[in-house]
Amino acid sequence: MTDTNELVRLTAAEMAGRVRSGEVSSRELTEAHLSVIESAEPDIKAFLRVCPDDALAQADAFDARRAAGDVEGLPELAGVPIAIKDMIVTKGIETTAASKILKGWIPPYDATVITKIKAAGMPILGKTNLDEFAQGSSTEHSAFQTTHNPWNTDCVPGGSGGGSASAVAAFEAPLALGTDTGGSIRQPGALTGTVGVKPTYGAVSRFGAIAMASSLDQIGPVSRTVLDSALLQEVIGGYDRRDSTSIPMDVPHLADAAREGARMDLHGLRVGLLKELGGEGFQPGVEKRFNESVDLLRGMGAEVVEVSCPHLPYSLGAYYIIMPSEVSSNLARYDGMRYGLRVMPPEGVPQTAANMMSYTREAGFGDEVKRRIILGTYALSAGYYDAWYGSAQKVRTLIIRDFAAAFEKVDVLVSPTSPTTAFRFGAKMDDPLAMYMNDVATIPANLAGIPAMSVPAGLSDDGLPVGFQFLAPQKHDEALYRPAAALEAALENRWGGPLWRSMTAGWLESR
Template sequence: MSNATNELVKLSAAEMAAKVKAGEVSSRELVDAHLDVIEAAEPSIHAFLQVSGDIAREQADAFDAKSAEEKAAMPHLAGVPIAIKDMIVTKGIATTAASKILEGWIPPYDATVIEKLKAAGMPILGKTNLDEFAQGSSTEHSAYGPTHNPWDTERVPGGSGGGSASAVAAFEAPLALGTDTGGSIRQPGALTGTVGVKPTYGGVSRFGAIAMASSLDQIGPVTRTVLDSAMLQEIIGGHDRRDSTSIPEGPRPMVAAAMEGAKRDLKGFKVGLVKELGGEGFQPGVQARFDEAVRLLEDMGAEVVEVSCPHFAYSLGAYYIIMPSEVSSNLARYDGMRYGMRVMPPAGVPATAANMMAYTREAGFGDEVKRRIILGTYALSAGYYDAWYGSAQKVRTLIIDDFNKAFEQADVLISPTSPSTAFKFGEKMDDPLAMYMNDIATIPANLAGVPAMSIPAGLSDDGLPTGIQFIAPQQRDEVMYKPAAALEAALEEAWNGPIWQSLTTPWLGE
């Protein structure tokens, strides 16, 4: 790998965009540089399920052919390439949700966010790996093999969006999109040293996002810096009449908030330390980096107050009833009748529609997906609906009330993003409950629909990344960008540069 390529791919997306605007580099050069890294890194990382090199080059060439006036009128990040989680449909590029049941399916349309990226002149590098139908916390449940963590390829990158997080962390892409149902953007962000954002529910259109749990799913940015996330969220956000849950309001000023935060002045800003999200059960190195980050926020003038959200203790239980129930409903459409895999009954078994559906779903779905479908079907069944699903929704309301009361005391809430650093492959595969615990700090934000962000908080004692989570009030996404950008700048000074400088990248020849 040439030094020029290495220097180029290690720029932030905002820096790349500035060079494109200044005419110092073309979009095609950015695409080619990242495709070179993908070729070198993929044998070790396996972040991508599909690499759309030819399409990305065509899109880059089309952008480069535009006039200076046309380019000047385009949004932030114009000309900068991006990777897409394979849970988001892309016209002409296979979309599988990392499941055998959708193997080879090429969508005839684009998701709304993809339309916005294309309008912004952002070439699509390919589709990234994930836990099948976004169901998992490690990306080990992909039907096409796991993604590896660039910090230690014997460890998981988190999930479900481990492919997007690893692609950005390994410099295979400067930006990516993910989907977050219970922490699937933020938890991989913490484990790979990237920035992951779950916008307010409805703040980014879900049209074209393959549904897992419709009341929880949200598309969001995966980046290396807070400013890059702000720029990307402003591009993909906004109302969409094709999404009935889309919020009918204008975009929030995320970029301005991030730039203001970079000045590192948090006087008058109140930060709420969530008592229930930390301490016992959190890895000592994770807690230590979090405590150091809190002190840095105080040094910049923020007032840190402890807040209690007592019903957060029940969030994991409520989530693992609501989410599987919605999974059971949403995945009923994969029956072999209309599209995707079709498996006919073997000889001697009647060739009925019911049998064909049964054999198709048996062959097409993995163990984790089947587990959640069964659990959700049980929770929704006659005689159990009120006891399980109805009760979980009541707990959800109590969690929303906890957030409302906490935001009366603080502008933004903080916690560690994940209770541990990246674990080794296979370590938790035989214990689903232990795997589910990885989302304990991220799930409350999804249940309440509030925006949340994870940024790198430093390296734990084991040399692996940790994350700190910022949570803002609903429809006030910009509020979390200011303290996140301030802390990012302070941590960069404390660590003598970006945390990713500690990453060993043999695929770059370093």
């Protein structure tokens, strides 16, 4: 049996290799991560619920299948455990979207991505924390607990998917699934030193993802390496007839692109520096690491040019009209009538359906969710629809055209992922606009439906991780993986190893 600490510090691809060779069983991998979860959770609080019995049963089922020789055609990651953001529906496991209004809800079905994860023989360790209904940039808006950043537990892990990112960064899970509406996979990735990917809109089924903003939401991988994300996206990707926005296309060979990139030869690649995503408002340490990474891309043969997308400065404003409008529509279903929380009016108040809905939503929704519902309802109201929502959609079209024009000149675009490193708890809770600015570099990809990835670019002067973002043309997700893997390899050569291996994890060292 391999030492637990050694096991959990492997990449997912390395774990998969040991499982295939028979050196390690899926049960051993799962037990190792459950052990770390037990040690780390008092400090990290990444999980809303851990599922040890289910995970071990799934691991044993895979091990039995492997012993019988019945593993033909399974994905490379078969047998490797995974954590799931609690925005994704899991049959028989409570799914709350970190909201009181769904507390106690046990879904009767699995999301399509969960069906694929189970078919791949990947044990599900549990459900990770998030900002309520994925609405936030710090995971401080969860109704149940606040997740901490493993690099500094006094700091936020980003949001909304801080639970998934922290679980992977803290070695509680080798892989996780997240959802990305305006950067909820990539921004936590930047702040926790993990790899976060938002696939092309429609390339991964959204069936079973609790809707926040339907035209923006996308499920994607969270991992510690580019190759691990590639392997996971290959598992969950593909057309799904149950999702009306699913694209009928084959899953590209993402792992091949990542392995090619790891050879660090980028000759012939055209890289565009996004003029509008940098400068004022970006932390000096973030820009320093970003510029160093761009120099590494040049050193590997890439041609780097500055590219302008003139309408990107309007993306934040357009997003915060479109997204709340869709939130207002999607969250109208939580009415206390059909499932979830129900709060009846107190004695003396008419016992009407309208009053019951009002009291249920007052008790069940948090402040940030209420804020966005109000904003969205206002933007969609008579007399304001064309002036606000209609105008925002026109800006969205201009941003899509900007990206299309840019990709005629370059193969990928790059920018910092987040303008700052992780900030301390409470630093931005009283200023929603300052909180919203955390997503200024990630939102454009969601508006345009293009794929984007954040990879670690080192540590800033404050000792906290910095993220480097790649963006690629729609339906060309493989274009992200080659340069991202090349940069990852070049940075590892500079640091003498992966950034994540250097993290001091007290819950591991004290074991």
